[in-house]
Amino acid sequence: MAASVDFTISFDSPDEDGWIVARVLEVPGALSQGRTREEARENVLDALSTVLTPDEELVGETADADREHLRFTAAA
Secondary structure: OOOOOOOOEEEOOOOOOOOEEEEEOOOOOOEEEEOOHHHHHHHHHHHHHHHOOOOOOOOOOOOHHHOOOOOOOOOO
């Protein structure tokens, strides 16, 4: 079974210093900035990947019977 998740990237207008802030609306904490819209997009995708990476300290603290593997692939 294939599953996918759709996300929305929101871009702010450039601030007085020219920085464009980008955020993934569905994922709190997934935000970044760039000098161009493309740079902001690349940086926010990097931030999304970081936010969705498991915390190494938590891995293994739950019994195998209480875990399910899920593969998430983001293609942009």
